[in-house]
Protein backbone atom coordinates (compact mmCIF):
# COMPACT_ATOMS: atom_id res chain seq x y z
CA UNK A 1 0.00 0.00 0.00
CA UNK A 2 1.14 3.57 -0.80
CA UNK A 3 2.95 6.11 1.36
CA UNK A 4 0.56 9.08 1.23
CA UNK A 5 -1.69 9.94 4.17
CA UNK A 6 -4.64 7.59 4.18
CA UNK A 7 -8.20 8.63 4.92
CA UNK A 8 -11.32 6.55 5.33
CA UNK A 9 -14.43 8.66 4.69
CA UNK A 10 -17.77 7.54 6.14
CA UNK A 11 -20.69 9.14 4.30
CA UNK A 12 -23.91 9.72 6.22
CA UNK A 13 -27.49 9.86 5.01
CA UNK A 14 -27.36 13.45 3.75
CA UNK A 15 -24.48 12.61 1.39
CA UNK A 16 -26.90 10.36 -0.48
CA UNK A 17 -30.33 11.90 0.01
CA UNK A 18 -31.74 15.41 0.40
CA UNK A 19 -33.84 15.53 3.59
CA UNK A 20 -37.51 15.69 2.65
CA UNK A 21 -36.90 15.04 -1.07
CA UNK A 22 -38.50 12.01 -2.75
CA UNK A 23 -36.39 8.87 -2.24
CA UNK A 24 -36.01 8.15 -5.95
CA UNK A 25 -32.92 6.72 -7.62
CA UNK A 26 -32.65 9.89 -9.74
CA UNK A 27 -32.72 12.16 -6.66
CA UNK A 28 -30.05 10.03 -4.98
CA UNK A 29 -27.79 10.25 -8.04
CA UNK A 30 -28.10 14.07 -8.07
CA UNK A 31 -27.06 14.28 -4.38
CA UNK A 32 -24.23 11.77 -4.94
CA UNK A 33 -22.87 13.95 -7.78
CA UNK A 34 -22.52 16.87 -5.31
CA UNK A 35 -20.95 14.57 -2.71
CA UNK A 36 -18.52 13.33 -5.38
CA UNK A 37 -17.40 16.93 -6.03
CA UNK A 38 -16.48 17.30 -2.35
CA UNK A 39 -14.61 13.98 -2.26
CA UNK A 40 -12.79 15.11 -5.42
CA UNK A 41 -11.89 18.42 -3.68
CA UNK A 42 -10.38 16.36 -0.85
CA UNK A 43 -8.42 14.22 -3.30
CA UNK A 44 -7.18 17.19 -5.36
CA UNK A 45 -6.34 19.55 -2.47
CA UNK A 46 -4.71 17.12 -0.04
CA UNK A 47 -3.65 14.21 -2.26
CA UNK A 48 -4.86 11.69 0.31
CA UNK A 49 -5.34 8.05 -0.57
CA UNK A 50 -8.89 7.26 0.32
CA UNK A 51 -11.61 4.71 0.72
CA UNK A 52 -15.31 5.34 1.14
CA UNK A 53 -17.87 3.73 3.42
CA UNK A 54 -21.49 4.79 3.02
CA UNK A 55 -24.61 4.45 5.15
CA UNK A 56 -27.75 2.67 3.99
CA UNK A 57 -30.31 3.25 6.78
CA UNK A 58 -32.92 5.06 4.66
CA UNK A 59 -32.26 2.88 1.59
CA UNK A 60 -32.35 -0.52 3.27
CA UNK A 61 -35.53 0.41 5.12
CA UNK A 62 -37.19 1.21 1.81
CA UNK A 63 -35.86 -1.91 0.06
CA UNK A 64 -37.20 -4.03 2.93
CA UNK A 65 -40.55 -2.26 2.89
CA UNK A 66 -40.91 -2.73 -0.86
CA UNK A 67 -39.89 -6.36 -0.59
CA UNK A 68 -42.39 -7.06 2.22
CA UNK A 69 -45.22 -5.29 0.41
CA UNK A 70 -44.51 -7.26 -2.78
CA UNK A 71 -44.50 -10.60 -0.91
CA UNK A 72 -47.80 -11.61 -2.52
CA UNK A 73 -46.19 -11.65 -5.95
CA UNK A 74 -42.53 -12.45 -5.19
CA UNK A 75 -40.81 -13.77 -2.05
CA UNK A 76 -39.55 -11.13 0.40
CA UNK A 77 -35.76 -10.76 0.70
CA UNK A 78 -33.98 -11.19 4.03
CA UNK A 79 -32.33 -8.15 5.62
CA UNK A 80 -28.79 -9.30 4.76
CA UNK A 81 -29.73 -9.57 1.08
CA UNK A 82 -31.30 -6.09 1.31
CA UNK A 83 -27.93 -4.77 2.53
CA UNK A 84 -26.19 -6.43 -0.43
CA UNK A 85 -28.71 -4.74 -2.76
CA UNK A 86 -28.11 -1.36 -1.13
CA UNK A 87 -24.32 -1.75 -1.47
CA UNK A 88 -24.83 -2.48 -5.16
CA UNK A 89 -26.97 0.48 -6.12
CA UNK A 90 -25.40 3.06 -3.81
CA UNK A 91 -21.93 1.90 -4.88
CA UNK A 92 -22.98 2.17 -8.52
CA UNK A 93 -24.06 5.79 -8.03
CA UNK A 94 -20.85 6.71 -6.18
CA UNK A 95 -18.71 4.98 -8.83
CA UNK A 96 -20.43 6.92 -11.58
CA UNK A 97 -20.46 10.29 -9.78
CA UNK A 98 -16.91 10.08 -8.45
CA UNK A 99 -15.26 8.74 -11.63
CA UNK A 100 -16.87 11.59 -13.56
CA UNK A 101 -15.87 14.30 -11.04
CA UNK A 102 -12.26 13.02 -10.92
CA UNK A 103 -11.96 12.85 -14.70
CA UNK A 104 -13.31 16.41 -14.99
CA UNK A 105 -10.43 17.62 -12.82
CA UNK A 106 -7.80 15.64 -14.69
CA UNK A 107 -7.38 13.16 -11.84
CA UNK A 108 -8.83 10.03 -13.45
CA UNK A 109 -8.74 7.12 -11.06
CA UNK A 110 -10.61 3.83 -11.01
CA UNK A 111 -13.44 3.71 -8.45
CA UNK A 112 -14.73 0.28 -7.47
CA UNK A 113 -17.33 -1.06 -5.05
CA UNK A 114 -16.44 -4.20 -3.14
CA UNK A 115 -19.52 -6.09 -1.99
CA UNK A 116 -18.35 -6.54 1.58
CA UNK A 117 -19.31 -9.07 4.23
CA UNK A 118 -18.58 -8.35 7.87
CA UNK A 119 -18.45 -11.07 10.51
CA UNK A 120 -20.56 -10.53 13.65
CA UNK A 121 -20.94 -12.60 16.82
CA UNK A 122 -24.17 -14.64 16.86
CA UNK A 123 -24.24 -14.15 20.65
CA UNK A 124 -24.06 -10.34 20.31
CA UNK A 125 -26.72 -8.97 22.72
CA UNK A 126 -27.80 -6.54 19.97
CA UNK A 127 -29.83 -9.39 18.43
CA UNK A 128 -32.14 -9.20 21.48
CA UNK A 129 -32.28 -5.39 21.53
CA UNK A 130 -32.92 -3.68 18.18
CA UNK A 131 -31.49 -0.12 18.09
CA UNK A 132 -30.58 0.65 14.47
CA UNK A 133 -33.09 3.01 12.82
CA UNK A 134 -33.88 2.24 9.16
CA UNK A 135 -36.26 3.53 6.50
CA UNK A 136 -38.54 6.54 6.56
CA UNK A 137 -39.52 8.69 9.56
CA UNK A 138 -43.06 8.34 10.93
CA UNK A 139 -45.24 10.40 13.28
CA UNK A 140 -45.94 8.86 16.70
CA UNK A 141 -49.46 7.98 15.54
CA UNK A 142 -48.25 6.26 12.35
CA UNK A 143 -45.62 4.41 14.40
CA UNK A 144 -48.28 3.09 16.81
CA UNK A 145 -50.33 1.86 13.84
CA UNK A 146 -47.38 0.10 12.17
CA UNK A 147 -46.44 -1.59 15.45
CA UNK A 148 -50.01 -2.82 16.00
CA UNK A 149 -50.82 -3.84 12.42
CA UNK A 150 -47.47 -5.06 11.06
CA UNK A 151 -45.53 -5.95 14.19
CA UNK A 152 -42.74 -3.42 13.47
CA UNK A 153 -40.47 -2.37 16.34
CA UNK A 154 -40.15 1.43 16.23
CA UNK A 155 -38.27 4.02 18.29
CA UNK A 156 -37.93 7.76 18.41
CA UNK A 157 -34.78 8.84 16.47
CA UNK A 158 -32.81 11.78 17.97
CA UNK A 159 -35.83 14.15 18.08
CA UNK A 160 -36.50 13.68 14.34
CA UNK A 161 -39.50 11.30 14.38
CA UNK A 162 -40.16 7.57 14.73
CA UNK A 163 -38.36 4.89 12.74
CA UNK A 164 -38.33 1.15 12.49
CA UNK A 165 -35.36 -0.36 14.37
CA UNK A 166 -33.44 -3.60 13.73
CA UNK A 167 -30.57 -5.39 15.54
CA UNK A 168 -27.15 -3.83 15.02
CA UNK A 169 -24.36 -6.19 16.15
CA UNK A 170 -20.76 -4.97 16.39
CA UNK A 171 -18.51 -5.52 13.35
CA UNK A 172 -15.73 -7.99 14.11
CA UNK A 173 -13.94 -8.78 10.87
CA UNK A 174 -14.10 -7.53 7.28
CA UNK A 175 -14.14 -10.67 5.14
CA UNK A 176 -12.90 -9.04 1.91
CA UNK A 177 -10.13 -7.00 3.59
CA UNK A 178 -7.30 -8.62 1.60
CA UNK A 179 -8.88 -7.65 -1.72
CA UNK A 180 -9.50 -4.12 -0.43
CA UNK A 181 -5.80 -3.81 0.50
CA UNK A 182 -4.75 -5.21 -2.89
CA UNK A 183 -6.85 -2.59 -4.67
CA UNK A 184 -5.74 0.27 -2.41
CA UNK A 185 -2.77 1.61 -4.42
CA UNK A 186 -4.53 1.84 -7.76
CA UNK A 187 -8.17 2.44 -6.90
CA UNK A 188 -10.61 4.36 -4.73
CA UNK A 189 -12.48 1.57 -3.00
CA UNK A 190 -16.06 1.82 -1.77
CA UNK A 191 -16.33 -0.86 0.90
CA UNK A 192 -18.36 -2.02 3.90
CA UNK A 193 -21.35 -0.04 2.60
CA UNK A 194 -24.21 0.03 5.08
CA UNK A 195 -21.75 -1.35 7.64
CA UNK A 196 -21.21 -4.47 5.52
CA UNK A 197 -23.43 -7.51 5.04
CA UNK A 198 -23.66 -9.10 8.48
CA UNK A 199 -22.56 -12.74 8.43
CA UNK A 200 -21.73 -15.32 11.08
CA UNK A 201 -18.95 -17.87 10.78
CA UNK A 202 -20.19 -21.44 11.08
CA UNK A 203 -18.20 -24.30 12.59
CA UNK A 204 -17.31 -25.65 9.15
CA UNK A 205 -15.83 -22.24 8.23
CA UNK A 206 -18.65 -21.17 5.92
CA UNK A 207 -20.43 -17.84 6.24
CA UNK A 208 -24.15 -17.27 6.70
CA UNK A 209 -26.03 -13.97 6.44
CA UNK A 210 -28.02 -12.82 9.48
CA UNK A 211 -30.93 -10.37 9.76
CA UNK A 212 -29.29 -7.20 11.08
CA UNK A 213 -27.79 -3.89 9.97
CA UNK A 214 -24.27 -3.05 11.14
CA UNK A 215 -23.48 0.55 11.98
CA UNK A 216 -21.45 2.01 9.08
CA UNK A 217 -19.36 4.30 11.33
CA UNK A 218 -18.19 1.33 13.41
CA UNK A 219 -17.47 -0.64 10.22
CA UNK A 220 -15.57 2.37 8.82
CA UNK A 221 -13.47 2.40 11.98
CA UNK A 222 -12.62 -1.29 11.47
CA UNK A 223 -11.65 -0.58 7.87
CA UNK A 224 -9.56 2.46 8.89
CA UNK A 225 -7.76 0.28 11.45
CA UNK A 226 -7.12 -2.49 8.92
CA UNK A 227 -5.70 -0.23 6.19
CA UNK A 228 -3.61 1.77 8.68
CA UNK A 229 -5.46 5.03 7.95
CA UNK A 230 -4.22 8.30 9.44
CA UNK A 231 -7.65 9.92 9.50
CA UNK A 232 -11.16 8.57 9.99
CA UNK A 233 -13.52 11.20 8.63
CA UNK A 234 -17.20 10.84 9.53
CA UNK A 235 -19.43 13.14 7.45
CA UNK A 236 -22.95 13.76 8.63
CA UNK A 237 -25.61 16.51 8.88
CA UNK A 238 -24.17 18.54 11.74
CA UNK A 239 -20.97 20.59 11.56
CA UNK A 240 -19.87 19.71 15.08
CA UNK A 241 -20.58 17.30 17.88
CA UNK A 242 -22.46 18.98 20.73
CA UNK A 243 -23.03 18.60 24.41
CA UNK A 244 -26.66 19.10 25.47
CA UNK A 245 -27.66 18.73 21.82
CA UNK A 246 -30.87 20.62 20.93
CA UNK A 247 -31.15 22.05 24.44
CA UNK A 248 -30.95 25.74 25.36
CA UNK A 249 -27.43 25.19 26.71
CA UNK A 250 -26.10 23.33 23.62
CA UNK A 251 -22.32 23.58 23.41
CA UNK A 252 -20.56 22.69 20.15
CA UNK A 253 -17.15 21.04 20.45
CA UNK A 254 -14.05 21.65 18.32
CA UNK A 255 -11.87 19.07 20.02
CA UNK A 256 -12.41 15.93 22.06
CA UNK A 257 -10.00 13.47 23.62
CA UNK A 258 -10.75 9.76 23.85
CA UNK A 259 -11.19 10.12 27.64
CA UNK A 260 -13.65 13.02 27.18
CA UNK A 261 -15.63 10.87 24.71
CA UNK A 262 -15.91 8.23 27.44
CA UNK A 263 -17.09 10.77 30.01
CA UNK A 264 -19.68 12.40 27.74
CA UNK A 265 -20.97 9.00 26.60
CA UNK A 266 -21.52 8.13 30.30
CA UNK A 267 -23.32 11.43 30.80
CA UNK A 268 -25.71 10.55 27.95
CA UNK A 269 -24.92 13.39 25.52
CA UNK A 270 -25.03 11.26 22.36
CA UNK A 271 -28.19 9.68 20.98
CA UNK A 272 -27.99 5.89 20.40
CA UNK A 273 -28.32 4.94 16.73
CA UNK A 274 -27.17 8.40 15.56
CA UNK A 275 -24.31 10.33 17.26
CA UNK A 276 -23.34 7.63 19.79
CA UNK A 277 -21.86 5.13 17.28
CA UNK A 278 -19.95 7.99 15.60
CA UNK A 279 -18.37 8.95 18.92
CA UNK A 280 -17.62 5.30 19.71
CA UNK A 281 -15.98 4.84 16.30
CA UNK A 282 -13.99 8.09 16.64
CA UNK A 283 -12.87 7.20 20.14
CA UNK A 284 -11.77 3.67 19.17
CA UNK A 285 -9.78 5.04 16.22
CA UNK A 286 -8.15 7.89 18.19
CA UNK A 287 -7.10 5.42 20.89
CA UNK A 288 -4.97 3.44 18.41
CA UNK A 289 -2.10 5.94 18.14
CA UNK A 290 -1.32 9.52 19.29
CA UNK A 291 -0.94 10.69 15.67
CA UNK A 292 -4.26 9.34 14.44
CA UNK A 293 -7.29 11.57 14.38
CA UNK A 294 -10.98 11.18 13.78
CA UNK A 295 -13.05 14.07 12.44
CA UNK A 296 -16.81 14.41 12.72
CA UNK A 297 -18.29 17.19 10.60
CA UNK A 298 -20.72 17.98 7.82
CA UNK A 299 -20.13 17.22 4.17
CA UNK A 300 -20.04 20.97 3.41
CA UNK A 301 -17.29 21.57 5.99
CA UNK A 302 -15.14 18.55 5.09
CA UNK A 303 -12.30 20.50 3.42
CA UNK A 304 -12.20 23.15 6.18
CA UNK A 305 -12.18 20.42 8.81
CA UNK A 306 -9.15 18.77 7.15
CA UNK A 307 -7.47 22.19 7.30
CA UNK A 308 -8.23 22.30 11.03
CA UNK A 309 -10.74 25.16 10.93
CA UNK A 310 -14.07 23.33 11.28
CA UNK A 311 -15.66 20.20 12.69
CA UNK A 312 -14.92 18.20 15.81
CA UNK A 313 -11.48 16.56 15.95
CA UNK A 314 -11.04 13.55 18.23
CA UNK A 315 -7.55 12.55 19.29
CA UNK A 316 -5.99 10.22 21.87
CA UNK A 317 -4.87 13.06 24.22
Ligand SMILES: Nc1ncnc2c1ncn2[C@@H]1O[C@H](COP(=O)(O)OP(=O)(O)O)[C@@H](O)[C@H]1O
Pocket residue numbers: 011012013014055158235236237238240241242243244245269270271273274275276
Ligand atom coordinates in the same frame (compact mmCIF):
# COMPACT_ATOMS: atom_id res chain seq x y z
N1 LIG B 1 -24.69 15.25 20.76
C1 LIG B 1 -24.99 15.41 19.48
N2 LIG B 1 -24.31 16.31 18.73
C2 LIG B 1 -24.60 16.48 17.43
N3 LIG B 1 -25.59 15.78 16.77
C3 LIG B 1 -26.29 14.87 17.47
C4 LIG B 1 -26.03 14.64 18.85
N4 LIG B 1 -26.88 13.68 19.29
C5 LIG B 1 -27.64 13.33 18.24
N5 LIG B 1 -27.30 14.02 17.13
C6 LIG B 1 -27.95 13.80 15.83
O1 LIG B 1 -27.22 12.80 15.17
C7 LIG B 1 -27.34 13.04 13.75
C8 LIG B 1 -26.31 12.21 13.01
O2 LIG B 1 -26.73 10.87 13.00
P1 LIG B 1 -27.40 10.19 11.72
O3 LIG B 1 -28.29 11.15 11.02
O4 LIG B 1 -27.94 8.88 12.17
O5 LIG B 1 -26.09 9.95 10.89
P2 LIG B 1 -25.72 9.77 9.36
O6 LIG B 1 -25.29 11.13 8.90
O7 LIG B 1 -24.58 8.81 9.44
O8 LIG B 1 -26.90 9.25 8.60
C9 LIG B 1 -27.16 14.53 13.66
O9 LIG B 1 -27.64 15.04 12.45
C10 LIG B 1 -27.99 15.01 14.86
O10 LIG B 1 -29.33 15.21 14.49
Ligand SMILES: NC(=O)OP(=O)(O)O
Pocket residue numbers: 011012013054055056057058133193194195213214215216217
Ligand atom coordinates in the same frame (compact mmCIF):
# COMPACT_ATOMS: atom_id res chain seq x y z
N1 LIG C 1 -25.77 1.09 8.15
C1 LIG C 1 -25.77 2.38 8.61
O1 LIG C 1 -25.17 2.69 9.65
O2 LIG C 1 -26.51 3.29 7.88
P1 LIG C 1 -26.81 4.80 8.24
O3 LIG C 1 -25.50 5.47 8.49
O4 LIG C 1 -27.53 5.36 7.04
O5 LIG C 1 -27.67 4.81 9.47
